[in-house]
Amino acid sequence: MGTQNFLWTFAKKYFTVGVVALTISDRYASIVPVRGVSMSPTFNPHSSNHSSTLMGSNDDCVLVEKFCLEKYKFSPGDVVVFCSPTDHREKHVKRITALPGDWISSPGDALKIPEGHCWVEGDNFASSLDSRSYGPIPLGLVRGRVTHVVWPPQRVGKVERRIPQDGLPF
Amino acid sequence: MRNLPPFLMIVKEGLDKTLTVAKFLCALHVTNTYLCTSVMAQGPSMLPTFNLTGDLLLAERISARFGRVGPGDIVIIRSPENPRKIVAKRVKGVEGDSVTYVVEPKSSDRCETVVVPKGHVWIEGDNIYDSNDSRKFGAVPYGLIQGKVFWRIWPREGFGSVR
Numbered sequence: 001m002g003t004q005n006f007l008w009t010f011a012k013k014y015f016t017v018g019v020v021a022l023t024i025s026d027r028y029a030s031i032v033p034v035r036g037v038s039m040s041p042t043f044n045p046h047s048s049n050h051s052s053t054l055m056g057s058n059d060d061c062v063l064v065e066k067f068c069l070e071k072y073k074f075s076p077g078d079v080v081v082f083c084s085p086t087d088h089r090e091k092h093v094k095r096i097t098a099l100p101g102d103w104i105s106s107p108g109d110a111l112k113i114p115e116g117h118c119w120v121e122g123d124n125f126a127s128s129l130d131s132r133s134y135g136p137i138p139l140g141l142v143r144g145r146v147t148h149v150v151w152p153p154q155r156v157g158k159v160e161r162r163i164p165q166d167g168l169p170f
Numbered sequence: 171m172r173n174l175p176p177f178l179m180i181v182k183e184g185l186d187k188t189l190t191v192a193k194f195l196c197a198l199h200v201t202n203t204y205l206c207t208s209v210m211a212q213g214p215s216m217l218p219t220f221n222l223t224g225d226l227l228l229a230e231r232i233s234a235r236f237g238r239v240g241p242g243d244i245v246i247i248r249s250p251e252n253p254r255k256i257v258a259k260r261v262k263g264v265e266g267d268s269v270t271y272v273v274e275p276k277s278s279d280r281c282e283t284v285v286v287p288k289g290h291v292w293i294e295g296d297n298i299y300d301s302n303d304s305r306k307f308g309a310v311p312y313g314l315i316q317g318k319v320f321w322r323i324w325p326r327e328g329f330g331s332v333r
Contacts, residue, residue, distance in 0.1 A: 016193055023196040026203060072253040083313030086289035088237070114307075116251040140248030140314045 027066055031150055032081065033059040034093050038122035038129065042079070042159065043093070043149065061151035062093075062159070064144035072139050074099065074118065077161030079146040082120070085137050093146060094120035094130050097163070100139075106132065116140070123162075206230045207317060209246050211258040215295030215302065219244070219332070220258065226324035227258070227332065229317030237312070239291070240264060244319040244332060247293060250310050251302075258319060259293035259303055265312075267292070275299050284309070291315065 024030075034043040043060040064081050068074065074096055084090040098104050098119035104111045113119055117136035122128025131137065146159050212224035220227075229246050233239055241261055249255040263269040269292045270283045276299055286292050290309035295301025304310065322328045 019200050020193065020196045023199045027199065083311070084289065085311040085313065086287075088289060088311065088313040088315075114251075116249065116253055138248070138250040138253065138311065138314060140250065140253035141311055142253070 029063055029065045030144070031061055032064055032091075033061050035059055037127055038124050039079070039093060039095070040124040042095075042123045060149055060155070062146045063148040063150050065147050066144050068145045069142070072142070074139070074142070074145070075161060076102075077163045079159050080120070080142045081144045081146065082137060082141045083143060085134050085141065091143060092120075092130075094122050094128070095162070097121045097131075098136075104131075104136075111136075118142075204231055204235075208323070209256060209258070209317075209319075211246075211319075214300040215297055216244075216258055216260070217297040217300075219260075219296045220322075221325065221328075225322055225328065227319050228321040228323060229319045231317045233318045234315045239312075239315060239318055241267065245291075245293070246316045246319060247310065248314045248316060250307050250314060256316060259295050259301070261291050262294045262304070263292040265290055269304075271305050272298060273305060289313075 037044055043062065044058075068078075074080065076096055076099055078096045079093060080096055081091055081093050084092050096118050098113050100113050100115050100117060102113050102119070104113065104119050113136050117138050119131045119136050121130045121132065148158050149155050207229055209227050209229055210224050211220050211227055212222070214222055227246075233243075234245070239245055239261060241263055243261050244258060245261055246256050246258050249257050262271070263286045265286050265288045267286050268283055269286060270281050271292075271294065273280050273282055284292070286309045290311055292304045292309050294303045294305065298305075319332050322330060322332050
C-alpha cells in the first residue's frame with residue numbers, strides 16, 4: 001500500500017515536470033543538437049560527413065528561442081530551425097538570407113521572394129541542401145531562432161547575424 | 171510551519187496558488203498544442219460547409235503529427251502568404267497525387283492538372299468561386315498543417331461531426 005502511494009506521487013511529480021518542461025520548450029526556449037556540416041563553421045566546424053553519423057556527442061548543441069514565433073518577424077542573417085518542406089518530420093537549421101520582397105540572384109535569372117516566404121541557405125555553400133534546391137520556404141514552417149551555442153564549452157557564445165556576400169564562403 | 175511569522179505564511183500560500191495556476195496553464199498549452207484545439211473559421215471560401223459569418227470548430231492535432239491527413243479532410247493550416255493567419259481548407263491531394271482543378275471558375279472552364287510534390291499537399295476551399303487556395307499559391311508543405319477539423323461547436327444547428 002505504501003509503495004503504491006509512493007509510486008503514484010512519484011509518477012504525478014514526473015508528469016507535472018514533463019508538462020511544464022514541454023510548455024517552456026514550446027513557448028520560450030529549448031536546446032537542440034545540430035547534426036551535419038551544412039552550417040560549418042558556425043556549427044560543427046570540425047566534423048566530417050562520415051563521423052557525424054557515429055555519435056551525437058560530437059554535435060553542437062544550440063539554444064533555440066521561440067519568442068520570434070509571436071510575430072514571425074525575422075531579420076536577414078538570422079539562423080532558424082524549420083520543418084523541411086520535403087519531409088515534415090525533419091527539422092533543418094539554416095540561415096535566412098532574404099525576406100519577402102527581396103530579390104535573389106541565381107545563375108541565369110533573378111527571383112523575387114513571395115509574400116510570407118523566405119530564402120534559407122547553409123553557411124557551408126558546398127555541402128548544404130537549402131533554398132537553392134527547394135526554393136523559398138513559407139515562414140510558417142519556422143519553429144524557432146538560434147541565438148547561442150551551448151555545447152561544446154569551448155565554443156559557447158552568441159550566434160551572430162551575418163549576411164553572406166554572394167558566392168563567397170565564410 | 172507553526173513557527174513561521176504570518177507574513178511568510180501568506181507568501182508561501184501565494185506561491186502555492188501561483189504554482190497551481192502555472193501548472194494548469196501548462197496543461198492547457200499541452201492539450202491545445204498536442205491534442206485538440208478550437209478555431210473560429212469565417213469567410214466565404216468554405217461555403218456551404220462553413221458559414222460566412224463564422225463557425226466555431228474543433229480540430230485535433232494527432233492526425234497531422236502522424237502524417238495521417240488525406241484527401242477529403244478539412245484541415246486548419248498556416249497561410250503560406252501570412253504566417254500569422256490560420257485558414258481552414260479541404261485537402262484535395264497529397265504528395266504524388268495528380269490533381270485536376272478549374273483555374274478560374276468565374277470566367278472559364280479551363281482545367282489544369284498538376285502533380286503534388288513530395289512533402290506537400292494541395293488545398294482548396296469548398297467554394298471554388300471565392301477561395302484563395304492552392305490554385306493561386308500552389309501546393310503547400312505538409313509542415314504548415316496545424317490540425318484536422320472534426321467537430322463543429324457553433325452555430326448550434328450545425329453542432330456535430332464535420333465531414
